[in-house]
Amino acid sequence: MRYRRFGRTGWQVSEIGYGMWGMAGWTGSSDEESLASLDRALELGCNFFDTAYAYGEGHSERLLGQVLKRHAGKRLYTATKIPPKNRQWPAKRAYHIEDVFPADHIGAYTEKSLENLGVETIDLLQLHVWNDAWAGDEAWRRAVEALKKKVLIRAFGISVNRWQPTNVLRALDTGLVDAVQVVYNLFDQNPEDELFPYCREHDIAVIARVPFDEGSLTGAVNAASTWPEGDFRNIYFKPENLGPTLERVDRVRASLPPGISMAELALRFILESQDVSTIIPGMRKLRHVEANIGASGKAALPGEIMSELRGHRWDRQTDFE
Secondary structure (H helix, E strand, O other): EEEEEEEHHHOOOOOEEEOOOOOOOOOOOOHHHHHHHHHHHOOOOOOOEEOOOOOOOOHHHHHHHHHHHOOOOOOOEEEEOOOOOOOOOOOOOOOOHHHOHHHHHHHHHHHHHHHOOOOEEEOEEEOOOOHOOOOOOOOHHHHHHHHHHOOEEEEEEEEEOOOOOOHHHHHHHHOOEEEEEEOOOOOOHHHHHOOHHHHHHHHEEEEEEOOOOHHHHHHOOOOOHHHHOOOOHHHHHHHHHHHHHHHHHHHHHOOOOOOOOOOHHHHHHHHHHOOOHHHHHEOOOOOHHHHHHHHOOOOOOOHHHHHHHHOOOOOOOOOOO
């Protein structure tokens, strides 16, 4: 495993981190398998774990808390997220921040997460949604400053709406944000335009999420794919999105160098960016842990391959406003 500097915090974090969304009651998940996968990730050098209160109403956090307790002698970095009070994803400009992140809500859920994780200090506390219309509000800023002053958190971050990587720049101007979590993958390359240069200049860490485009970039999604009722992928891969996605996946498959899987290629493309501090693929099974962590430490992709992969950029629009 290779390690990267996590922005101005100075932490050395594994370039392949651990996304824990799937460990919160998804169909086919089990706590026993999840805990074994987490332990295996530690053995392979992973030291950065990203969870959230909303992942099973604290269930994912409590699983991580068990791991932290068993490995108390290791320096592991815990990142979690405060859910929006109105429980609406994604954040929209029409929402008032007092309905999403009032100061008392931020404080209360920090305490809940501290209890679930079994720690005295959270390394990275993030807001789970964001709209930059709220950047000027003083209440959330005072709440974050207070948490840092009390050493209840070491660093503060924001998770950005899908396909809206610039919808955080005003918040970054406050100087309070130490890390940004953003969708960045072989299709969604637009964070490179403005967000990454800003973070580079201000020494803000970047967490790349959804590296496999919800599974399409592993090659596991096809026209006959179905998911259980309530699964987010039923919305994400609605017919008008699934067809164009599969067409693009086929074109990526044609770019595969010999001996490299789709998933490995997706991760290694992201790792080529020195602006990315860590990637957090979702992992519930041992074979996924071993394969994903195995992408770390590989040689750089040849320039001609990277040029070809950049041609797969897909600038998608949102209706989140």
